[in-house]
Amino acid sequence: MSKRRTRRPLLLEAIGESGWLERLGRSLIGRARDVVVGFGDDAACVTLPPGSRGLLLVTTDLLIEGTHFTWRTATPATLGEKAVAVNVSDIAAMGGRPTAMVVGLGAPADFEVARLEVVFRAMQKACRRWGIVLVGGDTVRSERFVLAPTLLGEFDGPADRLPLRSRLKERQFLYVTGTVGDAAAGMELLLARKGATALRIAEPYRRRLIERHRRPQPRLAEGQLLAGHFDDLPMIDLSDDLRKSVGLMSQAGGVGVAVQLDRLPISTALWRFCQATGRDAVEMALCGGEDYELLFATAAELAVVRGLFRRNGIKTPVEMIGRVEGRAVRWLDKSGRAIDFRGRPFEHFSH
Amino acid sequence: MSKRRTRRPLLLEAIGESGWLERLGRSLIGRARDVVVGFGDDAACVTLPPGSRGLLLVTTDLLIEGTHFTWRTATPATLGEKAVAVNVSDIAAMGGRPTAMVVGLGAPADFEVARLEVVFRAMQKACRRWGIVLVGGDTVRSERFVLAPTLLGEFDGPADRLPLRSRLKERQFLYVTGTVGDAAAGMELLLARKGATALRIAEPYRRRLIERHRRPQPRLAEGQLLAGHFDDLPMIDLSDDLRKSVGLMSQAGGVGVAVQLDRLPISTALWRFCQATGRDAVEMALCGGEDYELLFATAAELAVVRGLFRRNGIKTPVEMIGRVEGRAVRWLDKSGRAIDFRGRPFEHFSH
Numbered sequence: 001m002s003k004r005r006t007r008r009p010l011l012l013e014a015i016g017e018s019g020w021l022e023r024l025g026r027s028l029i030g031r032a033r034d035v036v037v038g039f040g041d042d043a044a045c046v047t048l049p050p051g052s053r054g055l056l057l058v059t060t061d062l063l064i065e066g067t068h069f070t071w072r073t074a075t076p077a078t079l080g081e082k083a084v085a086v087n088v089s090d091i092a093a094m095g096g097r098p099t100a101m102v103v104g105l106g107a108p109a110d111f112e113v114a115r116l117e118v119v120f121r122a123m124q125k126a127c128r129r130w131g132i133v134l135v136g137g138d139t140v141r142s143e144r145f146v147l148a149p150t151l152l153g154e155f156d157g158p159a160d161r162l163p164l165r166s167r168l169k170e171r172q173f174l175y176v177t178g179t180v181g182d183a184a185a186g187m188e189l190l191l192a193r194k195g196a197t198a199l200r201i202a203e204p205y206r207r208r209l210i211e212r213h214r215r216p217q218p219r220l221a222e223g224q225l226l227a228g229h230f231d232d233l234p235m236i237d238l239s240d241d242l243r244k245s246v247g248l249m250s251q252a253g254g255v256g257v258a259v260q261l262d263r264l265p266i267s268t269a270l271w272r273f274c275q276a277t278g279r280d281a282v283e284m285a286l287c288g289g290e291d292y293e294l295l296f297a298t299a300a301e302l303a304v305v306r307g308l309f310r311r312n313g314i315k316t317p318v319e320m321i322g323r324v325e326g327r328a329v330r331w332l333d334k335s336g337r338a339i340d341f342r343g344r345p346f347e348h349f350s351h
Numbered sequence: 352m353s354k355r356r357t358r359r360p361l362l363l364e365a366i367g368e369s370g371w372l373e374r375l376g377r378s379l380i381g382r383a384r385d386v387v388v389g390f391g392d393d394a395a396c397v398t399l400p401p402g403s404r405g406l407l408l409v410t411t412d413l414l415i416e417g418t419h420f421t422w423r424t425a426t427p428a429t430l431g432e433k434a435v436a437v438n439v440s441d442i443a444a445m446g447g448r449p450t451a452m453v454v455g456l457g458a459p460a461d462f463e464v465a466r467l468e469v470v471f472r473a474m475q476k477a478c479r480r481w482g483i484v485l486v487g488g489d490t491v492r493s494e495r496f497v498l499a500p501t502l503l504g505e506f507d508g509p510a511d512r513l514p515l516r517s518r519l520k521e522r523q524f525l526y527v528t529g530t531v532g533d534a535a536a537g538m539e540l541l542l543a544r545k546g547a548t549a550l551r552i553a554e555p556y557r558r559r560l561i562e563r564h565r566r567p568q569p570r571l572a573e574g575q576l577l578a579g580h581f582d583d584l585p586m587i588d589l590s591d592d593l594r595k596s597v598g599l600m601s602q603a604g605g606v607g608v609a610v611q612l613d614r615l616p617i618s619t620a621l622w623r624f625c626q627a628t629g630r631d632a633v634e635m636a637l638c639g640g641e642d643y644e645l646l647f648a649t650a651a652e653l654a655v656v657r658g659l660f661r662r663n664g665i666k667t668p669v670e671m672i673g674r675v676e677g678r679a680v681r682w683l684d685k686s687g688r689a690i691d692f693r694g695r696p697f698e699h700f701s702h
Contacts, residue, residue: 009463010465011462012463012464013460013461017490021490023468024488024490034450034451034484035484037487044486056407056503058451058453058487059489060453060489060499062457064491064492064493067457067492068491099397100395102409102410103411105413106418106497107363108363109362110363110364113361113362113363113366113371114361116363116371120375135388136394136411138410138413139368140419141368141415142417144494148413148455150455150501152407152503
């Protein structure tokens with residue numbers, strides 16, 4: 001009789017969040033007539049009532065103490081605001097309009113009521129800002145603080161106008177709003193001990209980077225405008241880092257992308273941070289994550305996209321950072337040479 | 352100058368979950384034209400699209416490791432099934448029909464992928480059983496396992512037919528489906544060490560009680576039937592214990608209830624458990640919690656309610672356990688004498 005080898009079990013950290021989502025999409029998630037979009041885009045989309053033309057968007061983004069924040073990097077007020085913002089960002093990336101939110105909340109028994117009220121007031125205020133009604137929830141005991149908001153939204157238009165990632169196709173240009181890499185620098189500043197990194201960059205820049213981490217501004221008007229205007233739009237929000245998000249879009253569309261690294265929109269604040277810390281700004285822009293900007297593509301040229309923003313009173317900068325071409329994602333330096341960029345993606349399980 | 356006293360901060364455990372929800376309802380939660388029900392019932396209800404007649408139900412019930420379950424009391428399969436069931440139970444208590452679910456999931460990095468797949472397969476299977484499509488979610492790293500499903504549903508009928516708790520009024524009878532107290536006994540059996548309690552009751556009873564804890568069966572058809580038939584129906588699901596739920600309903604309706612303790616539906620299995628352990632069956636029925644039965648009231652008499660169930664092929668037992676009368680909740684013994692019942696409610700923060 002032969003001795004059987006015991007196989008080592010496959011752990012979540014070995015496949016990472018994206019590996020897990022791939023498994024989910026492949027086999028575990030149901031399809032049904034009324035599901036327009038299941039897993040794999042920023043929000044799910046169902047027709048509701050069933051058989052109707054109305055498109056309901058649903059998204060949920062968890063914020064867990066120790067994973068997404070600590071009380072060193074967040075305050076009750078910024079946490080509440082961010083919990084709403086990151087979910088609004090998902091609806092923005094679907095070109096939708098957020099409507100109602102429920103929130104599941106887990107808090108330690110010895111959590112101060114006044115602090116919890118601050119979390120809720122901040123959520124309430126953010127909801128009002130984005131036209132959302134906070135309608136319900138569940139509050140339970142938990143060792144670590146957990147915020148689990150679910151945001152509903154609507155898409156005004158036919159299903160074939162949803163800005164799905166899979167719409168990426170050749171001859172489109174790749175765009176990104178705002179600047180990237182700031183939020184990661186902000187988090188590093190918050191985590192750095194006093195007297196270290198923190199003091200070596202000017203206060204306004206330091207504050208701006210920290211704000212980008214703590215109080216992300218979802219690009220809601222931008223997302224709605226883009227989805228309403230372009231009929232060839234793949235879009236994704238930069239909750240993950242740019243590198244991973246470009247990869248996800250490329251995979252969904254089945255086409256490659258050539259990204260020009262010298263075109264990445266990097267803020268003055270981030271340049272200053274990198275000067276002070278010796279960090280690489282391009283690496284931070286690519287691998288930082290949590291910027292909550294929009295990444296999208298269209299065959300329209302940069303001047304057209306910028307003109308659209310300007311005509312609609314939107315001051316958010318937009319930059320063309322690459323082209324859809326070939327089969328793979330390539331990262332090009334200034335001279336157009338593909339470089340083997342060895343940054344690590346922001347992955348929830350593998351690190 | 353006088354020395355100021357520093358006030359001790361108010362902690363969550365001091366006011367409990369219900370104290371917190373009361374604060375939420377009072378001041379922190381928004382009202383808007385399209386919100387039919389906010390916090391305070393089993394699910395929120397909004398008109399969607401805004402201004403339309405369609406009523407969308409939304410509910411979220413968290414399951415957190417260490418608070419709601421441990422891997423001693425749950426398996427990946429029962430956890431997945433229960434995560435769906437407890438949310439279906441909320442839709443049932445609103446007389447609604449569940450439609451789509453998104454799920455937020457937090458898991459430790461060293462969690463085994465195969466076990467996570469079992470959780471999802473069980474959720475998927477439960478969703479199919481209840482006519483729900485699992486449409487999306489978010490999977491993140493967390494020290495402790497967290498499941499945060501949000502379930503959407505529809506209510507077929509006008510808003511004034513929703514079975515809200517506030518509809519409790521004098522001269523109604525109070526009813527409960529199934530039996531109560533079983534789930535708490537099942538959890539105790541799971542937590543008891545081998546050789547102790549576990550072995551002193553016959554295996555079929557033991558198994559039944561454990562199943563009641565691990566695999567609650569939401570009363571969906573019952574809830575829909577009752578809401579469709581009676582136009583004076585307050586209803587609530589017994590996720591909390593009976594004692595607390597009666598109190599919530601009484602408070603919402605602004606009327607008292609007289610509960611006849613000798614009429615509480617107690618299963619043979621629970622009687623056997625109590626014989627073996629010396630526990631009080633009535634106390635367990637009142638203060639156990641997590642039975643996921645329906646508690647409701649109507650002016651219709653028991654024979655009418657039972658006839659309705661029978662005609663519609665529903666075999667679930669239903670019992671009349673009290674009357675709506677007076678201003679306060681009173682617990683009456685067999686001789687009709689009010690007793691001061693000193694059981695402790697199941698509270699998420701205070702214990």
